Amino acid sequence: MRTWLEINLSNFRWNIKSLQKKIGNKKLIGVVKGNAYGMGAVRLTKELKKCGVDFFVVATVEEGIELRKENIDDNILILGGVFNEELKMAEKYNFQIALTSLDQLEYINKSKLNIKCHLKLETGMGRVGFNNFEIDQLMKYVEKNKMKNIIGVYSHLSVADEAGKENENYTKEQIRKFNDFQGMETIKYRHLLNSGGILKYCGQDNGNYVRAGIIQYGICGEKYIDGFKPVxxxxxxxxxxxxxxxxxxxxxxxxxxxxxxxxxxxxxxxxxxxxxxxxxxxxxxxxxxxxxxxxxxxxxxxxxxxxxxxxxxxxxxxxxxxxxxxxxxxxxxxxxxxxxxxxxxxxxxxxxxxxx
Known part of the structure; x- marks a missing residue:
């Protein structure tokens, strides 16, 4: 071979087990988007399954299909957003999708698509998601149409892995906004914490799942984590x-x-x-x-x-x-x-x- 990437599976599993101990009664979502951060999504998803993980996040429909074709039939959430023309494919492969607009929910309803959705809340990332004033409108639409598509709610912390009191306060405010979502306790999947959030805020009441990304490889905030191993x-x-x-x-x-x-x-x-x-x-x-x-x-x-x-x-x-x-x-x-x-x-x- 000319050039190769060597992935230490023993160290990878060590890190996953360490994470599972740290998160207590929360459950782990394995983030395997971007080809599992370049490490090979299919193989590392199978390693995560060996560790008891049964929920995975990818960024695109194509990434999800790659896993399905390898007989990975667990929960797969398309976190990077799905265009309307991709929704039938998402339904075919039983993917869950990130919902970021009422227009898309209306499209799903009118098209009679059986797609499970995770509602994305805008708490301070400034990327995608519903602001507070949009939530009431969305929930009224769900109730009016007796929809059962919303099975998850989530948001994303933007500075949880960065130092400083200002960043800490900002993160705590994001957590507060997330927890203020009405009806949170009735939704099956509630996830906010990313790698940085897991390390700092796992003891708080901020969901029942966490999303582990770069931390799986022993890194967070551009530092190696004590007790974790390089992969x-x-x-x-x-x-x-x-x-x-x-x-x-x-x-x-x-x-x-x-x-x-x-x-x-x-x-x-x-x-x-x-x-x-x-x-x-x-x-x-x-x-x-x-x-x-x-x-x-x-x-x-x-x-x-x-x-x-x-x-x-x-x-x-x-x-x-x-x-x-x-x-x-x-x-x-x-x-x-x-x-x-x-x-x-x-x-x-x-x-x-x-x-x-």
Missing amino acids: VSLKSRILFLKILMEDSDISYGRTAHLKKGDMVATISAGYADGFKRSISNKGFVFIDGIKCPVTGRVCMDMFMVKIPNNLANRVKVGDEVILYGENILEVAKLCNTISYEIFTGISRRVKRIYVE
Whole structure:
């Protein structure tokens, strides 16, 4: 293999069991959207099932169908919204959907579609959902038409994983708004807490389910969580080695300059695999435990590193290279982004390898 993503299933299950202990009598919803944050939605959903999880969240109808085709017949909620033309497909595959407008509820009713819905409340995310003044209108419509479609209610915390008193107060206000929803106790599925919320607000009365996303991989708020274990490593191999015969410029744009006698390794991965171009000339990888700086611009399918002198006498073509591992948070910071984007940016052409 040229490049592969290694997922430690034992560590993954450890994290899930740790979460289940933390949430007490609440139940866990496994968030497997974005191909389970890049880790492989089908396999990790099956691992979650082994841990007793029977409710899953995806972002799109297509993501849900991928799971159904693998005989995963548990609750699946399409959290990213569904267009009206997708509703028949959602009904066919027995998906639950996030409801964000009265117009869509009216469409479901008039089309006589048997689709279960989770009502999205706007509590402060500013993305989608019903504001307070819209709720009464919606509930009156539900009662008038004797609809039984609403089986869930949820909202989303926007700064639960961020520090500071102001963010804490904002989150508490979101929780209050959620809990103020009338008729909450009669709805089967009530979920508000995301990864950050689970860590800080799980002891409060704020629903009977929680949604576990990035926390499944031992990370939240761009920090590793005490007591959780890292799950993911992106690995590749040395494709080519050379010792420079003269002072040389490296890669596109001539942004790196090395000296005669320096050793350069070409690695068989690039930004088409998910190794970010923005890490050019400032990141590093590990070869045999030694840091090797990324040298020159990352190409689509390859990039170069300078081999330190203390590694030069034992490195060879084919050697394993760790691109992202426990340094994933540092990588994200270097790229001026977050770990979510690094994880989900690992392309489908990178083979997922599952280890115990």
